[in-house]
Amino acid sequence: MDLLRLNSRVETSWKKKWQKLIFETQTLIHLNPAGSNIARVKLINNHTQSNKMIETKNLSKIFRTDEVETTALNRVSFQVEEGEFVAVMGPSGCGKSTLLNLLGLIDNPTSGQLLFLDSEVSAFREKQRANLRKRNIGFVFQNFNLIDELNVFENVELPLIYLGIGKSERKQKVHQVLERMQIMHRRNHFPLQLSGGQQQRVAVARAVVANPKLILADEPTGNLDSANGEEVMMLLSQLNESGTTIIMVTHSQHDATYAKRIIHLFDGQIVTENFAAKT
Numbered sequence: 001m002d003l004l005r006l007n008s009r010v011e012t013s014w015k016k017k018w019q020k021l022i023f024e025t026q027t028l029i030h031l032n033p034a035g036s037n038i039a040r041v042k043l044i045n046n047h048t049q050s051n052k053m054i055e056t057k058n059l060s061k062i063f064r065t066d067e068v069e070t071t072a073l074n075r076v077s078f079q080v081e082e083g084e085f086v087a088v089m090g091p092s093g094c095g096k097s098t099l100l101n102l103l104g105l106i107d108n109p110t111s112g113q114l115l116f117l118d119s120e121v122s123a124f125r126e127k128q129r130a131n132l133r134k135r136n137i138g139f140v141f142q143n144f145n146l147i148d149e150l151n152v153f154e155n156v157e158l159p160l161i162y163l164g165i166g167k168s169e170r171k172q173k174v175h176q177v178l179e180r181m182q183i184m185h186r187r188n189h190f191p192l193q194l195s196g197g198q199q200q201r202v203a204v205a206r207a208v209v210a211n212p213k214l215i216l217a218d219e220p221t222g223n224l225d226s227a228n229g230e231e232v233m234m235l236l237s238q239l240n241e242s243g244t245t246i247i248m249v250t251h252s253q254h255d256a257t258y259a260k261r262i263i264h265l266f267d268g269q270i271v272t273e274n275f276a277a278k279t
């Protein structure tokens, strides 16, 4: 499938725009510390300064409509080190997805600071955020968010296309990750021909194929039965053991035991943090 045709298909609906947003563009460009708009290019993979992946300082997000103002996140400050596995828990509406969207550079905060690998990114424009996302962040969602018109291979290939990786290398990488996720035998199937568990394995494959430093998972087992949920948690756990940082929103006490730290949110604020959930 050629890239132009793929792009025009990808742009046709909200969901597909979402996918494009996640995977677009190539290099990390960030503003210099003086805040001038002379952009300098930094390959985050070469970063050696510290082992801090994320730091937020008084991060707030307020949604405003004509009549209502919702403070979804209220001055949230915390850090995530490289290699951590953090669970974010809290009741429905407390701001978990909003937080994940900010950390994933899908949305900008209303106020406060967000440092991603020591770069202040809270005022980044969409193109800059996309640059950073594409190389560093993989997403896994409750409802899988696969593109129904693309088969398994093509769904997983998409982030590599947006990275500009050549065809034969793409094929090799996709096959490798499909083998790892034990879904290779379904590579020519379309998402709707797969079970929920299989779809989520494909989504995890897509999230990791470009070897991101950070995986953000929003209730990744929320639509799965317990056996399939367990399988997805094992996959995330293995990825974390091999060095990938994971931040996962979950309602499940059981899933949270896979994390090494649990952050509890309530009404947009961190109320407690627990370490070493799993023995």
Ligand SMILES: Nc1ncnc2c1ncn2[C@@H]1O[C@H](COP(=O)(O)OP(=O)(O)O)[C@@H](O)[C@H]1O
Pocket (backbone or CB within 6 Å): 063, 064, 070, 071, 072, 090, 091, 092, 093, 094, 095, 096, 097, 098, 099
């Ligand atoms: N795009 C939006 N516009 C207006 N309000 C929103 C938007 N997204 C989230 N909210 C509100 O922000 C609060 C937090 O939402 P969310 O982060 O989705 O919670 P959670 O994921 O913990 O269930 C809720 O009150 C929700 O209604």
Ligand SMILES: [Mg+2]
Pocket (backbone or CB within 6 Å): 096, 097, 098
């Ligand atoms: Mg949510």
